[in-house]
Amino acid sequence: MTASGRFFCADAAEARGDPITGTAPYGVVWVLVEYRGGWPPNGFDGLDLDPATKARVYGAAREARARVLLVRRHGRRTPEGPPRWAVLRYDRRGAHRQRWGTWSRDEDLAEIAGALGAPGEPGLPPVVLVCAHGRHDTCCAVRGRPVARALSDRWPDLVWECTHVGGDRFAGNLVVAPDGVYYGRLDAGSSVEAVGEHLSGRVHAAHLRGYTDLFPPQQAAVAAVLGRFGPAGRHDYAVARTSRVDDHWSIRVTGRHAGGPEAFEVEVRSHRTPPRQLTCHGPQLSAALVYEVISVRVAP
Template identity: 70%
Template sequence: MNAAARFFCADAARLRDDPLAGTAPYGSTWVLIEYRGGWPPNGFDGLSLEPVTKQRVFTAAHAVRARILLIRRHGRRTTAGPARWAVLRHREDGAHRQTWGTWQRDEDLAGIADALEAVDAPGEEAAPPVVLVCAHGLHDACCAVRGRPVGRALSERWPDLVWECTHVGGDRFAANVVVAPDGVYYGNLDAASAVTAVEEHLADRVHADHLRGYTNLFPAQQVAVAALLRRYGPAGRYHYDVEETSRDGDRWRVRLTSRTPRSSPYDRYEVEVRSHRTPPRQLTCRGLSMSSTVAYEVLSIAVAPH
């Protein structure tokens, strides 16, 4: 296949105008492992680690539905000292906890399982968020082609906050950026828009443009929040609180409360959302099979009665 005929999933998604909102995968815990060698196509699963330790980390992560990501500084910039690992947690009340450690031997990664299994969920609460840029080229070409320029731009601006990472989901929305443990996914980014999105996020102003969703919400709820951000303008990560969600067939009603009114004029809203399944299509650069997805559209936004 010549270069002109090569398929890029992110190009195809933009031509189809695939909707971003409602595509953030659910989750509230992230495991980060700094790995300075080459990343296997399947990330952590493909690493040749001491088997007992690897299985213990996998089991502990699976028990809390944590996503395991390999991380590195942009350009594989080597830092002094041992590699790092982290467990990042997001709670429903907005509280965050981060536990960081280091590893030189495979067995040192058992500290991840200890942190995940601890009853009191240890970790620092005041640490700044971690900005993750998917740049996993062996998993999907678009993640490298679009992700690495974004990783470079963000790393130049916030060198201590930004890491490149393995697959975060939604290859066709590359470049993808995840802010954790805030649990916010951004997509369809380039270098300039990524700097703007992260700058605004760090100032607690989330915009609808480039927002895929909040990972503590389900797709219809993510779409409802994005609809309010689009109508009333940027707002804080916890400005809107989902109060109630009901479903009737392919229609959803999401009631939201405005916790700290800044830009939206009312304190309660009801957003009606409709879901539909798309025709089968190629969703990744490497995937040869055709798959359909569930997409959502906003039917109405109304002020909800008290």
């Protein structure tokens, strides 16, 4: 709570020390729709589009388990050309694929359904999506837009502002897609450092929320290995085995990190926090599930 009595969820989470590791939502396919007008609180679902087209896009996205995000360039008053759309697809071998198009009429967005069923083009640079969805959560705008500004100044062709990506209290949030990497609790300076390192093939544990192809305890395990042994490429580590007994996970992480060990045993324990207000606009109290790394050891 600020001196003015206004609640900011990211400030509260930072003051409590809420851990960010293991908080990346699962997903390997993203649909981006550039929309230059105001964003409704519920994003794409709230747009006044042709109902049949919207239903077709949503149906295809559900089938592909894709997340639909509205995007826009930061601070550009007169964008060039028609709005764009994209389908971004993660590949566990690193051969990520993308398909891009443009739309001028609502009906043009129906092409997204076909793109969701096609492989897409490999070898394109990743997209940096910065959550700046102020109508969904105040902290996303307050903390996200300075991040979007700093990153857009450095990589104008890669960076987009986007609608809600999850984890409002970890703002500023960004997703590198289709790499499938979530970073959180960023400001202008730390975001430029994190993205610069990411684009150079080095993922650091600092600010890492998780890899979106892994489940929360696995995300926490990989982040712990990165924190102990240093940054590594997005696909340098993989989860080879996961076992669970009640609230305790044993996770084997294997790696190709040059000069380091090749396998690790990571112990993770989960617990729920006391009920708290987790978003700016949601006054109801909710308990969060936290994944705590108990130990990391080099496997024999």
